[in-house]
Amino acid sequence: MSERASVQADEADADEDEPEPAPVTTGAQSVVRALENAGAEYVFGVQGGAIMPVYDALYDSEIDHVTMAHEQGASHAADAFGIVSGEPGVCFATSGPGATNLVTGLADANMDSDPVIALTGQVPTEFVGNDAFQETDTVGITQPVTKHSYFADDADTVGTEVGEAWALANEGRQGPTLVDLPKDITKGETDVEPAAPKRPDTYDVPEEADDENVQEAADALAAAERPVVLAGGGVIKADAADALRDFAFEYEIPVVTTMPGIGSFPEDHELSLEWAGMHGTGYANMAITNTDCMLAIGTRFDDRLTGGIDSFAPDADIVHVDIDPAEVSKNVHADYPLIGDARATLRQLYDAMPSAPDADEWREQCQEWKAEYPMDYETPDDEPLKPQYVVERFSEVTPDDTIVCTGVGQHQMWASQFWEFTEPRTWVSSHGLGTMGYGAPAAIGAKLAAPDQEVVCFDGDGSFLMTVQELSVAVRENLDITYVVLNNEAVGMVRQWQDAFHEGRRMASEYPWVPEFDKLAEAFGARGFRLEEYDNVEETIQAAREYDGPAVVDAIIDPAENVYPMVPSGGDNGLFALNERHLEQL
16 A cells, blocks of 8 residues: 555544544524634633623533633633634624623724624513613624624524635635624524534635736836835735745845834844834834835735835835725735735745846945944943843744734834844734733733743733733633733833923823733742842843743833934825924934
8 A cells, every 4th residue: 555545544544543522402502613623722811691601512522712811801812812823813792892892892893803702692682672681782893893794584594604704714815703693593403513613705805916916016127226115014924935035036126014013024134124113113114105016915004114104215116915995005005916815925926026126226225224224222321221232132032933912102112123033923012902901811812822932922011900810810721821021110102202291291191000920920820020129120020931831021111212314104105203392403
């Protein structure tokens, strides 16, 4: 018997040994079977009355359920699971407040095109619209922040709807979907097995871009003297990082990323200019301002990237690759629109390029900007610990595939600026919605999606306090996560803006008291560390990483430290401030 035939025989024997799944008898069992058919591994959720039949069906499933401390935490954990794994994360909640507590996480996933499927309990159909206990119009509330929200009305079809919601979340431009499950539907009898996940027939997913348009775009890039690639989050969603690297390496074009695109291109490569925008590097913003041809891939051109639209890449022809035609020319006019999957379209462009652009002088100029506007900072002995130093030291001692999660605020910017990212799906953060509190639950989802990779979560004291209860989940599940609270006793980004744009009137941005997070960690059952001095940084990092379980480092940082470079909101990316004095002059 040949080796291949032997393997096939072994697989057949294994299939025969596996027991047939019990037939579904209820709508709830059909829901769970649909998730099993889709390959779901984890569900993040919180129990409740209206969702209880689905939980009862989950009792006999091999899908692992992670009970979160709050439904918002469930949605963020599912979101992060989707970012790291590339497959939809799943969250459960009951009706009423359970469902509404998911909304922030769904809106976050919608803004960042993260694949999530939410299943919510609902009051029995006959009570819908009567203001029953824990009733809300979940579909009405969530429709604006999902790709689609379904209201299940038949036990025979509910499983197939869940499968369709999974496929819709996962295919094309990824995003969140929701299925609202009335209790009489999930308790209702059925013997109908749910169909395999299949996207709606009305939902068209473009693959390759039009060949003629690709050739025109390739000719424009080849003729450019100052070309640049702008890699957005869509590069990572499409698993196109390898295609991007092949293209940039072959044609020697400098690469800038958006903040969601961090990790799509190795930041230790000489062609990397890192990320651009409000707090991006000076050299990335200079390249964007001076380019004559930009290949933008999988980006929305949001305001935090562009600053003022009129001053964004003012002399450039724009080649815009996106799988969603609604994004092309929405904010920035595309001279060469390419509607298609980022990976497939990059391969097309690679083949269509007539030659590499003659851009030696341009590459030299980009290197000069790197030297002129370095990402550096001072560490005076008479000032408190600098957050940039803490991030850099973590980056230097951790593996290249370490996953970095954050909340939102100054700490998020320092983490993205001073960690050296070389791999995709290692940066997990909230971008479009800017959700404080995202980091703590996101780290849980990220760790479960990639249990063999190290996970470090940088958070701020304000952001951490919003979802610190999820630390109980990390302890219960014994997840080896290192949380680093860059503690400046303030909502630091708000304080920075108040100083810069509101004459230093610090209203409701400073905390006169915050917990000792190392001691709070111990109360939760985690390991706590306090960090105040440079001399203790390396020792503390080593101890926190070596602890087998969740550890919290309360890093007491300089409360006066601000995030630079900075482009004022709506400003010119080429006129960035490197310090407070520069900002006053803009």
